[in-house]
Amino acid sequence: MTEYIVSKQDDGQFKSVQEAINAIINDGVENATISVKEGCYEELVTIPKGIKNLRLKGEGSDKTKITYGNYAGIITKSGEKLGTNRSASVFIDVDNATFDGIAFENSYIQEGFDTSGRQAVAVNSTGNGLIFTNCAFYGRQDTLYVREGSCLFQDCYIEGDIDFIFGAAEAVFARCEIHSRNCGSKELNGYATAASTKAKDEYGFIFYQCNFTAPSEVAPNTVYLGRPWHPSAATEPVCSATILMNCELGKHIKEEGWTYMGQVWPETERFFEYQSTGKGAKQNEHRKQLTEEEACKVRTLIETKLCKIN
Incomplete structure (x- = not known):
């Protein structure tokens, strides 16, 4: 080489x-x-x-x-x-x-x-x-525009405030820290993700054993896990897809987890969690959970990706 x-x-x-x-x-x-x-x-x-x-x-x-x-x-x-x-x-x-x-x-x-x-x-x-x-x-x-293609992030640190991980790629984040910066608001301090996954693609963003953090001064319940981005310039149908699996969520995460963008609401998209932990982990009607069968399938994909570097 x-x-x-x-x-x-x-x-x-x-x-x-x-x-x-x-x-x-x-x-x-x-x-x-x-x-x-x-x-x-x-x-x-x-x-x-x-x-x-x-x-x-x-x-x-x-x-x-x-x-x-x-x-x-x-x-x-x-x-x-x-x-x-x-x-x-x-x-x-x-x-x-x-x-x-x-x-x-x-x-x-x-x-x-x-x-x-x-x-x-x-x-x-x-x-x-x-x-x-x-x-x-x-x-x-x-901050991070995974616009298209496929990528794997392992043991990485990603920092930002609004839609700071976004795009249409299939992107796996393993053991990463997802850090929300402080915008100084007592009500809304941003959105961690904004996936624009193509409807034909099975997966978009997958966060596995990641830690969602924020500075201590960030007000509790003020950061959304994500929202669906349907670009106006998209040439084919979009159905945003984001999965959090075995992630730890800080107190800054909003209780409802996900929110809308434009005229697109999270209920129509593919936003799921599985065994979230931490003060920001909630289970309610707004935060859909993977079934055991679905989680097993996602875990297989993650392990296949990780085998390439470990």
């Missing part, structure tokens, strides 16, 4: 991550590892399709960070807003790639619930077979 080293110092071949990606493309190398040394890399990164078996490895999510500060409300040279889809710090369109020990951040900060341009994505992914281990994702609104 060919190694490309990125460093802020003089002990690497490249000073930026994008330079290393471009070199792999130009060299036509397969099975390449990009080792990113400790440092904060302020840059836009795009990893296109076509690279074979890429591995992007940092020195730990507390040491290696890729960050940028775009946001949806930026006015481009053409006079249009940048938009959510183009606001990401890192775009991942490659298939069958692994990422380990890296923090991905969108550094744009705007307080409040202004949905006209506050969206600021850290990672926008469309690839199939993506694996993230020991990574961190930092942002506020729309």
Whole structure:
């Protein structure tokens, strides 16, 4: 396997991550590892399709960070807003790639619930077979956009406030911390997820043994587990799907669990839990539970995914 080293110092071949990606493309190398040394890399990164078996490895999510500060409300040279889809710090369109020990951040900060341009994505992914281990994702609104494809997150940290995990991909989150930032409200402090799963797809987001947390100052009963996102630009039917299995939920989670978006209500979507624990775990008419048979099927899918990296 060919190694490309990125460093802020003089002990690497490249000073930026994008330079290393471009070199792999130009060299036509397969099975390449990009080792990113400790440092904060302020840059836009795009990893296109076509690279074979890429591995992007940092020195730990507390040491290696890729960050940028775009946001949806930026006015481009053409006079249009940048938009959510183009606001990401890192775009991942490659298939069958692994990422380990890296923090991905969108550094744009705007307080409040202004949905006209506050969206600021850290990672926008469309690839199939993506694996993230020991990574961190930092942002506020729309932090992690798993737009399409399939991906697995193991032992990762994901932080934000409004719809900060969203998209149409099949995404499994195993033993991750899902951290809601404080918006300062006594009534509503955001939504953890906003799945836009295609109706034909059996699964969307699956959270397994994850810990849903928030700072101690976040008011109890103020964060929804999620809401259904039916994009106006969708070209085929959408039926949002999110499952929480054996997750621990903090006191910040809303008693009703799920809520609506636009004209779409959670009762028409595929939102389920199974054996949630913690102060935010409730069972009521608003929070549907998997049957034992359904849970067994989901667990088999999770174990199949995990076998690829363990």
